[in-house]
Amino acid sequence: MRSAEHIEDPAVEGTEVSIYAAGALCWRLKKKKLEVLLIHRQRYDDWSWPKGKLDKGETLPECAVREVFEEVGLPITLGIPLPSIRYAVKPGNKEVHYWAARVDDVPPIPDGKEVDAVIWCSPTKARGLLSNPSDVEPLDALVTAHGANTLETWPLLIVRHAKAKPRSAWTRAEGERPLAATGKRQALYLQRLLMSWRPGKVYTSGWTRCIATISPYAQATKAKVKVVPWLTEADHKRHPGKARSVIEKLLTRSSAAAVCTHRPVIPSVLAALAGHMSHDLAHELPVLDPHLSPGEVLVAHVSVANPGRIVALEQHKPYED
DSSP, rough: OOGGGOOOOOTTOOOOOOEEEEEEEEEEEEETTTEEEEETTTTTTEEEOOOOOOOOTOOOOHHOOOHHHHOOOOOOOSEEEEEEEEEETTTEEEEEEEEEOOOOOOOOOOOOSEEEEEEOOOHHHHHHSSGGGGGHHHHHHHHHHHHHHHHHEEEEEEEEEEOOOOOGGGSOOOGGOOOOOOHHHHHHHHHHHHTTTTSSSSEEOHHHHHHHHHHHHHHHOOOOOOOOOOSSSSHHOOOOHHHHHHHHHHSSSSOOEEEEEEEGGGHHHHHHHHSSHHHHTTTSSSSSSSSSSSTEEEEEEEESSTTTTTEEEEOOOOOOO
């Protein structure tokens, strides 16, 4: 049932986004039937998805994970990205970004402040309950993905190491060149960002700047770190096919993983990924040098139903001073 006083107005064309928010469509399979989680907010007397505005310095994925935990007590990791929605608010336009998030055997608990009730229901029932028509768009995308067996995925994250000290200012071995001050801040930023997917294994070049990039995350989560020589610039230059083989092997697995490497290695990594997705999706890969900026992350969502098949991509820009 829609609350008349809280139906969203269409976004105002030409008006900049003044508020960013993020959330997730939590889903589960109950007796092989798809169910989604709706929340009821007493302030608006409406039904919607768990979501909320970004905190200062927060990324959209972080915000989505935090809001779901705060509103319904569910610890989630993010699945495929879903369509964002935009609508008019008093300051201008508000843009809400959504992800799918599978939840199993963990009961949602409304926080009692913003959310006073939750319900698991079929997508059909959800369409009838959602108060804002725009909230149907991410639901439709989730249902379509479920029908295509592309909803359940695991993430492979490609990380370009954070900003290092300039080559021109470094006189010792190239493999020992450390992170710059900005790079150290990017590594801390990456620690928080990667938590949204929680890769349990990190495969990295053994050079100092890559190790320093993934260390904050690895130390915070106890993720297993494996040093792979073929991901260094020097070994890649001698045997470029080896880096591609590393990615090919990872795609045969089914657990969240991250790969940290260097700009000259990234084209080989992307070439390996491109062979595991549709031509349309491959066009979304970054094709121009430097492909990824220092500290930037590319997330490839790999199908569980169709092993090795990448069904969605997303990129996350690095922290900038």
